[in-house]
Amino acid sequence: xxxxxxxxxxxxxxxxxxxxxxxxxxxxxxxxxxxxxxxxxxxxxxxxxxxxxxxxxxxxxxxxxxxxxxxxxxxxxxxxxxxxxxxxxxxxxxxxxxxxxxxxxxxxxxxxxxxxxxxxxxxxxxxxxxxxxxxxxxxxxxxxxxxxxxxxxxxxxxxxxxxxxxxxxxxxxxxxxxxxxxxxxxxxxxxxxxxxxxxxxxxxxxxxxxxxxxxxxxxxxxxxxxxxxxxxxxxxxxxxxxxxxxxxxxxxxxxxxxxxxxxxxxxxxxxxxxxxxxxxxxxxxxxxxxxxxxxx
Numbered sequence: 001x002x003x004x005x006x007x008x009x010x011x012x013x014x015x016x017x018x019x020x021x022x023x024x025x026x027x028x029x030x031x032x033x034x035x036x037x038x039x040x041x042x043x044x045x046x047x048x049x050x051x052x053x054x055x056x057x058x059x060x061x062x063x064x065x066x067x068x069x070x071x072x073x074x075x076x077x078x079x080x081x082x083x084x085x086x087x088x089x090x091x092x093x094x095x096x097x098x099x100x101x102x103x104x105x106x107x108x109x110x111x112x113x114x115x116x117x118x119x120x121x122x123x124x125x126x127x128x129x130x131x132x133x134x135x136x137x138x139x140x141x142x143x144x145x146x147x148x149x150x151x152x153x154x155x156x157x158x159x160x161x162x163x164x165x166x167x168x169x170x171x172x173x174x175x176x177x178x179x180x181x182x183x184x185x186x187x188x189x190x191x192x193x194x195x196x197x198x199x200x201x202x203x204x205x206x207x208x209x210x211x212x213x214x215x216x217x218x219x220x221x222x223x224x225x226x227x228x229x230x231x232x233x234x235x236x237x238x239x240x241x242x243x244x245x246x247x248x249x250x251x252x253x254x255x256x257x258x259x260x261x262x263x264x265x266x267x268x269x270x271x272x273x274x275x276x277x278x279x280x281x282x283x284x285x286x287x288x289x290x291x292x293x294x295x296x
Contacts, residue, residue, distance in 0.1 A: 006036045010036070010066070014058055017056045017057065046059070093121070094123050094277050095123075095124040097128070097142045098126075098143040099129050101221070102127075103125060104127055106143075108127075110288050114280070117284075134267075142268070143266055143285065155265040155267040158295070161239050162238040163258065163259060164254075165234070165254045166253065167253065171231070175188075177253055189232055189233055190213065191215070191217065191223065203259060204257050217234075224241055224250075233253075238294070
């Protein structure tokens with residue numbers, strides 16, 4: 001039996017944790033599966049499984065070899081698919097995550113356009129204001145705002161977003177426009193308490209203002225609605241008020257005092273080995289987000 005076939009059998013046994021189940025799935029006899037794994041263990045000089053009458057578990061060496069085998073078999077499958085002309089065809093279900101408002105406003109339109117282009121694909125979204133472990137939670141692509149830790153994932157910068165102080169034209173007509181961050185203490189504030197929000201608002205040059213918010217809102221949407229009503233000022237990420245800026249419902253103040261903008265990245269964990277469904281979505285998302293003037 002060739003090594004490629006033996007690796008396929010080993011991976012199947014590792015996934016099913018059963019020699020008998022692997023044999024049934026691969027339409028082989030149980031002794032043939034056992035012989036293939038034994039031959040592979042002898043060839044590489046390491047035991048891959050611990051076998052008991054009730055269970056089959058990988059050894060430490062088997063666990064490391066399993067990941068390498070899956071990668072090698074994936075490369076072979078991709079090469080064969082490319083030769084057959086099907087490598088560029090997305091298939092399956094794509095899972096995407098982003099923060100709640102950003103996902104709904106900017107990622108969801110990309111997802112629906114993607115599904116329109118590939119009608120055999122399925123999609124799942126995880127739009128939540130919490131860190132998502134994209135490997136453990138089965139997510140294919142993440143759109144992240146902020147500076148990224150060193151993860152080894154592929155990350156493509158698509159834009160940036162500012163933290164801004166804003167209010168309605170009606171509010172500024174009645175109460176005036178703050179000229180410096182310190183002036184905020186003289187204004188009514190509706191502060192969001194969600195996600196990254198803090199009572200200490202930071203500005204350029206290490207300026208810091210502790211805001212005594214007259215109204216604390218548990219969602220950004222509520223804080224923004226309050227600012228639109230003319231009741232007071234709020235501070236949010238600029239993309240969250242993009243439509244309101246375009247319509248003139250809200251205006252940004254203290255722009256000269258803002259901190260450097262936060263980067264926006266489209267990221268995925270599979271690098272150059274990403275399947276076609278991921279590459280197609282990433283290409284579309286990068287294009288659409290980069291051309292959005294509210295994110296650049």
